[in-house]
């Protein structure tokens with residue numbers, strides 16, 4: 316059973332500057348809820364019971380977003396639709412635990428902060444920049460996990476001229492929507508890319524990853540990423556399935572992508 320999810324939010328969000336100086340990109344609205352609430356709704360619908368939100372001191376406003384505000388509640392107590400929205404936050408609050416990453420040392424380091432909290436063999440990792448609408452992507456990964464009892468990574472076939480923007484998954488076999496992954500590479504040139512299947516921010520991972528992250532070295536940007544650890548796990552025999560998910564992918568990590576997503580979603 317996959318019941319625990321890690322959602323790292325402690326990155327600097329430099330691609331969303333200057334807005335991200337004061338507003339975490341995850342709290343920006345996308346339709347009638349914030350980006351983060353969309354992710355939490357996806358978790359809830361996928362049967363997740365405990366959610367670890369990794370934040371930093373600079374992003375404590377995320378914590379505040381989920382705190383009760385009795386004064387405001389009393390002001391809108393007769394407006395049912397607003398009370399419903401505030402109640403949704405209260406509901407999420409019960410499932411959330413905030414974990415701190417004091418310095419942004421990379422996604423791998425952020426995930427490592429949860430090493431003592433994961434108590435089943437596999438857990439869900441969601442990167443909130445990647446929004447998938449119309450279908451629950453986490454649920455699709457969990458369905459594959461139930462059949463394979465392996466690690467699962469969401470992948471999307473991208474155009475050749477886009478491979479250098481993504482992590483890319485090499486594979487040995489593809490059956491229906493499932494790849495048998497044998498190699499992962501970060502932002503390769505087209506020449507070096509093992510396929511055109513891009514890694515999108517949904518993973519089901521074996522908690523053995525913590526052992527690999529413990530010995531991971533800093534990469535090019537001085538950050539600990541997760542790709543090296545995942546490749547080492549692959550080399551040691553861990554099975555990784557790629558889930559070619561259905562649903563529409565929206566990139567909410569850049570201003571351009573966010574504005575496009577906002578236009579597409581409208582008030583939904």
Ligand code: UTP
Nearest residue numbers: 323324325326327328329330419420421422425
């Ligand atoms: P990114 O590498 O995309 O970075 O992080 P970012 O900070 O979100 O945005 P840019 O690149 O500066 O514009 C991928 C995910 O990992 C989290 C981010 O919050 C994001 O959800 N992250 C990244 C951390 O939690 N801690 C880190 O040290 C780095």
